Amino acid sequence: MTNWKASGLSKDLPPANVMHADWQGVDLAVWRSASGRLSAWVDRCPHRGMRLSHGFVRGETLACIYHGWTYGVTGACTHIPAHPDMTPPATITATRFEVTERGGVIWIAAKDDPTAPPDIAGFQPLRSLTVQVGEQALLQALAADAPGLTEAEGGLRGTVQIAGLDTQICLMLQPKAQETTLHILCGAGAGPAQVSRWAESLRRQIEDRSAP
Amino acid sequence: MILYDYILSASCYKVRLMAALLGIKLDLVAVDFHPGRAHKSAAFRDLNPAGSIPVLVDGDLVLTESTAMLVYLAQIAGPQWLGEASPQSAARVQNWLAFSGRLNSSLGLARLHDMLHFPADITACRTAGHLCLRELEAHLTQVRLEGRIFLEGTAPSIADIACFPNVALAPDGGVELRDYPSVRLWQRAVRSLPQFIEMPGIHRLHDLKPAPHSGAAA
Numbered sequence: 001m002t003n004w005k006a007s008g009l010s011k012d013l014p015p016a017n018v019m020h021a022d023w024q025g026v027d028l029a030v031w032r033s034a035s036g037r038l039s040a041w042v043d044r045c046p047h048r049g050m051r052l053s054h055g056f057v058r059g060e061t062l063a064c065i066y067h068g069w070t071y072g073v074t075g076a077c078t079h080i081p082a083h084p085d086m087t088p089p090a091t092i093t094a095t096r097f098e099v100t101e102r103g104g105v106i107w108i109a110a111k112d113d114p115t116a117p118p119d120i121a122g123f124q125p126l127r128s129l130t131v132q133v134g135e136q137a138l139l140q141a142l143a144a145d146a147p148g149l150t151e152a153e154g155g156l157r158g159t160v161q162i163a164g165l166d167t168q169i170c171l172m173l174q175p176k177a178q179e180t181t182l183h184i185l186c187g188a189g190a191g192p193a194q195v196s197r198w199a200e201s202l203r204r205q206i207e208d209r210s211a212p
Numbered sequence: 213m214i215l216y217d218y219i220l221s222a223s224c225y226k227v228r229l230m231a232a233l234l235g236i237k238l239d240l241v242a243v244d245f246h247p248g249r250a251h252k253s254a255a256f257r258d259l260n261p262a263g264s265i266p267v268l269v270d271g272d273l274v275l276t277e278s279t280a281m282l283v284y285l286a287q288i289a290g291p292q293w294l295g296e297a298s299p300q301s302a303a304r305v306q307n308w309l310a311f312s313g314r315l316n317s318s319l320g321l322a323r324l325h326d327m328l329h330f331p332a333d334i335t336a337c338r339t340a341g342h343l344c345l346r347e348l349e350a351h352l353t354q355v356r357l358e359g360r361i362f363l364e365g366t367a368p369s370i371a372d373i374a375c376f377p378n379v380a381l382a383p384d385g386g387v388e389l390r391d392y393p394s395v396r397l398w399q400r401a402v403r404s405l406p407q408f409i410e411m412p413g414i415h416r417l418h419d420l421k422p423a424p425h426s427g428a429a430a
């Protein structure tokens with residue numbers, strides 16, 4: 001069993017970028033420094049609680065957009081523009097989560113988690129797509145619509161017919177309150193463009209059925 | 213060239229942005245859209261009977277649709293912004309210009325509802341906005357698979373400028389962009405264009421500016 005949650009695809013977070021991620025209902029700011037180091041922090045600036053995911057990366061630091069407080073990869077505040085000559089106290093620190101990359105997926109876990117993210121070797125990351133149904137409803141729908149997929153660590157894996165080809169698919173699930181994000185990876189079979197269209201179509205079917 | 217303009221309007225910004233990217237200087241005439249509703253005044257409707265902004269006037273030419281203004285500006289100062297010459301490419305650019313109208317009547321109206329209390333079915337606006345964003349995300353996902361980033365071809369075009377403002381301002385109307393990673397990266401590419409200009413709610417990339425507090429930015 002893994003406690004790590006798929007939270008995005010590596011290719012969607014290039015160096016010097018920050019994004020929001022939902023981790024079990026906790027809002028996180030996930031960012032990659034210019035040199036490529038990943039961090040996942042609670043999405044709340046220690047200054048006045050504004051969203052760090054609205055900030056920007058400069059070099060190896062993340063700066064809050066609101067008043068420019070700046071944090072290094074350890075989470076410690078390194079600069080306060082209103083007091084440029086002061087060394088910020090060590091107590092001003094962003095709250096960190098564990099974050100790592102495996103198989104082109106960004107994985108997040110609580111601090112000091114002892115488990116490892118799933119091994120998804122052999123699959124190419126394609127895209128992330130959010131479906132407006134909760135995790136359980138989505139799993140039921142997928143069991144009906146894509147019976148070739150079976151539950152595996154972190155999500156589902158198996159073979160699906162796409163454009164007339166047996167296609168290896170891996171879906172990593174990121175459950176959110178009323179919706180679920182699917183991180184889609186593909187192996188041998190149909191091409192990425194076809195798998196992408198298949199996923200769009202599958203989402204429409206599932207949402208149409210669950211619509212009141 | 214005169215642009216009848218309102219600073220908070222996504223459609224007016226579209227035209228200001230295109231002009232800036234092309235190096236065209238516009239004479240801006242501020243219209244008191246809110247709260248004055250000056251665009252509905254008799255005098256303004258003598259210029260544009262539809263009572264809408266922006267309006268672009270160049271000599272005898274009076275344009276009242278922002279996408280037509282993009283075409284005009286590109287024709288005179290940067291035809292490469294019109295997209296590639298093939299029938300398919302020209303038609304796809306037109307498709308995006310029309311699509312930008314859908315963005316305006318969904319995401320744009322949601323924003324006017326939330327910011328300026330425009331009457332609207334806000335749930336319907338946001339739902340329609342997400343539908344548009346899904347289409348954009350699907351297309352941009354495909355574009356990225358081909359190693360590109362802009363909506364059509366390898367270079368930015370009027371298609372990007374037409375669609376960008378209402379997408380970038382979507383959070384003002386309660387539509388978050390967090391589930392659209394390719395849209396996020398596309399927006400970043402637009403914001404990185406040389407001579408990009410800002411409007412309230414849309415900022416230049418701060419990371420491209422020098423650090424304010426030290427000469428040696430990390």
Ligand code: FES
Pocket residue numbers: 045046047048049050064065066067068069
């Ligand atoms: S809230 Fe982040 S710097 Fe003030």
